[in-house]
Amino acid sequence: xxxxxxxxxxxxxxxxxxxxxxxxxxxxxxxxxxxxxxxxxxxxxxxxxxxxxxxxxxxxxxxxxxxxxxxxxxxxxxxxxxxxxxxxxxxxxxxxxxxxxxxxxxxxxxxxxxxxxxxxxxxxxxxxxxxxxxxxxxxxxxxxxxxxxxxxxxxxxxxxxxxxxxxxxxxxxxxxxxxxxxxxxxxxxxxxxxxxxxxxxxxxxxxxxxxxxxxxxxxxxxxxxxxxxxxxxxxxxxxxxxxxxxxxxxxxxxxxxxxxxxxxxxxxxxxxxxxxxxxxxxxxxxxxxxxxxxxxxxxxxxxxxxxxxxxxxxxxxxxxxxxxxxxxxxxxxxxxxxxxxxxxxxxxxxxxxxxxxxxxxxxxxxxxxxxxxxxxxxxxxxxxxxxxxxxxxxxxxxxxxxxxxxxxxxxxxxxxxxxxxxxxxxxxxxxxxxxxxxxxxxxxxxxxxxxxxxxxxxxxxxxxxxxxxxxxxxxxxxxxxxxxxxxxxxxxxxxxxxxxxxxxxxxxxxxxxxxxxxxxxxxxxxxxxxxxxxxxxxxxxxxxxxxxxxxxxxxxxxxxxxxxxxxxxxxxxxxxxxxxxxxxxxxxx
Numbered sequence: 001x002x003x004x005x006x007x008x009x010x011x012x013x014x015x016x017x018x019x020x021x022x023x024x025x026x027x028x029x030x031x032x033x034x035x036x037x038x039x040x041x042x043x044x045x046x047x048x049x050x051x052x053x054x055x056x057x058x059x060x061x062x063x064x065x066x067x068x069x070x071x072x073x074x075x076x077x078x079x080x081x082x083x084x085x086x087x088x089x090x091x092x093x094x095x096x097x098x099x100x101x102x103x104x105x106x107x108x109x110x111x112x113x114x115x116x117x118x119x120x121x122x123x124x125x126x127x128x129x130x131x132x133x134x135x136x137x138x139x140x141x142x143x144x145x146x147x148x149x150x151x152x153x154x155x156x157x158x159x160x161x162x163x164x165x166x167x168x169x170x171x172x173x174x175x176x177x178x179x180x181x182x183x184x185x186x187x188x189x190x191x192x193x194x195x196x197x198x199x200x201x202x203x204x205x206x207x208x209x210x211x212x213x214x215x216x217x218x219x220x221x222x223x224x225x226x227x228x229x230x231x232x233x234x235x236x237x238x239x240x241x242x243x244x245x246x247x248x249x250x251x252x253x254x255x256x257x258x259x260x261x262x263x264x265x266x267x268x269x270x271x272x273x274x275x276x277x278x279x280x281x282x283x284x285x286x287x288x289x290x291x292x293x294x295x296x297x298x299x300x301x302x303x304x305x306x307x308x309x310x311x312x313x314x315x316x317x318x319x320x321x322x323x324x325x326x327x328x329x330x331x332x333x334x335x336x337x338x339x340x341x342x343x344x345x346x347x348x349x350x351x352x353x354x355x356x357x358x359x360x361x362x363x364x365x366x367x368x369x370x371x372x373x374x375x376x377x378x379x380x381x382x383x384x385x386x387x388x389x390x391x392x393x394x395x396x397x398x399x400x401x402x403x404x405x406x407x408x409x410x411x412x413x414x415x416x417x418x419x420x421x422x423x424x425x426x427x428x429x430x431x432x433x434x435x436x437x438x439x440x441x442x443x444x445x446x447x448x449x450x451x452x453x454x455x456x457x458x459x460x461x462x463x464x465x466x467x468x469x470x471x472x473x474x475x476x477x478x479x480x481x482x483x484x485x486x487x488x489x490x491x492x493x494x495x496x497x498x499x500x501x502x503x504x505x506x507x508x509x510x511x512x513x514x515x516x517x518x519x520x521x522x523x524x525x526x527x528x529x530x531x532x533x534x535x536x537x538x539x540x541x542x543x544x545x546x547x548x549x550x551x552x553x554x555x556x557x558x559x560x561x562x563x564x565x566x567x568x569x570x571x572x573x574x575x576x577x578x579x580x581x582x583x584x585x586x587x588x589x
Contacts, residue, residue, distance in 0.1 A: 257387065
């Protein structure tokens with residue numbers, strides 16, 4: 001394999017001898033020949049002097065004219081008097097010949113001229129790498145024309161390559177690819193977020209949208225700083241200070257009560273009763289919440305079936321069947337629902353049905369535990385209050401232990417909830433910030449296309465296929481069509497006047513299928529279909545073997561919004577007029 005130095009050396013020969021960037025095939029051939037030892041830089045240079053391009057440019061010129069032509073073409077400037085005299089003399093005394101002059105010149109350049117050659121070679125290599133098989137000689141020549149030792153000329157040419165304004169390129173292609181990639185990144189992020197944080201996927205469609213994240217962030221933030229329904233309007237630091245203060249007050253009160261006969265035992269009994277009651281209440285709340293969540297999940301999942309499933313139709317016993325089982329079965333057996341997130345959700349919820357009855361019984365048992373512990377708390381409260389009354393025997397005791405205990409418990413609970421709420425806000429904010437960054441990138445990329453199209457309105461028109469695509473009948477501009485978002489069945493479109501210089505950007509994800517009968521389930525494919533009125537570009541909207549697709553000999557593939565295809569009809573266009581390169585379909589006739 002050729003080294004980068006060998007590739008650069010050959011590219012420089014193309015720039016110097018032929019006045020153009022190397023085509024990919026030629027560059028690979030000569031640089032690999034040098035790498036494997038079958039050629040040398042010198043022999044490649046000699047070979048290029050035999051090319052028609054070289055002989056056309058420099059053949060049959062006088063020595064004076066040859067020097068002027070090479071200086072102008074290679075260095076981009078007229079020959080200086082001293083330099084011209086030197087080379088003409090070299091021709092005269094035989095030390096330089098016409099077929100070695102270019103090589104001799106580029107080996108003896110001053111710093112400024114060397115910078116020019118280096119800059120041209122760099123730009124040429126960028127062009128060759130960028131366009132690949134879409135190379136054109138006109139573009140190869142144009143891309144280095146005007147490049148000098150000035151770095152700005154390099155910047156300008158690289159920008160021209162990137163925006164596709166070099167002859168033979170698709171205008172705006174790199175901007176389109178960047179925009180599509182940015183939008184794909186947004187879509188991918190939505191799916192991965194749904195997989196890792198199902199709670200954010202409110203619509204249960206397998207993807208989290210930016211609006212869903214914004215709603216979740218607003219709700220989490222509001223809950224954190226809501227004094228009644230959320231945690232607290234106080235900061236976590238302030239809440240921790242409350243814990244310290246209430247704990248100190250409780251400790252002081254406990255010391256007062258403990259000094260009274262029976263006080264220590266009463267406090268212990270009360271604390272134990274409160275702790276047991278909390279365990280029972282939490283367990284009962286969790287049981288009730290589990291049943292409610294399961295029921296809500298089931299109701300959401302079966303919504304698409306038209307059935308109404310409630311705890312009444314489920315009953316309280318495990319294994320209860322549905323009154324609407326037929327409707328659900330019919331929906332599950334419908335092919336259009338196969339493999340959808342809705343189907344997966346429904347199946348998951350149906351699999352939980354046998355646990356519902358057990359859950360109801362469990363909730364009842366836990367409810368009884370709450371009642372029992374509550375009665376114990378009432379008894380302990382009465383005993384403690386009888387002691388904590390401020391009797392004369394213990395001056396200063398104020399019947400405040402229960403209130404101080406509640407205040408300390410509340411302060412501790414608030415801190416726990418606040419920390420959890422802060423973590424939730426931070427978690428959602430991370431997703432929100434990532435979404436914002438990706439969305440901004442996508443927005444900026446889309447704006448760059450718009451700006452480029454506006455700046456070059458006299459040369460190019462860039463249109464989203466999802467809109468109303470229409471090619472310029474006068475062909476005053478190049479029409480470039482692309483898919484701003486994923487290709488959908490709704491993208492069945494007809495483009496009239498699609499002609500020379502026009503392009504459809506499919507992207508690198510698509511590969512050309514040989515025939516519908518040989519469709520590949522693992523590839524996203526497109527097909528050309530000839531019709532009586534033109535050519536159809538038939539695109540799969542998902543990787544799908546298209547063996548069931550049939551095309552009418554006259555009308556092609558029927559457009560439909562219920563299949564897995566998008567049909568782009570190019571009226572008046574023959575398949576032979578189209579070429580495909582790097583995910584771009586171009587009209588070249």
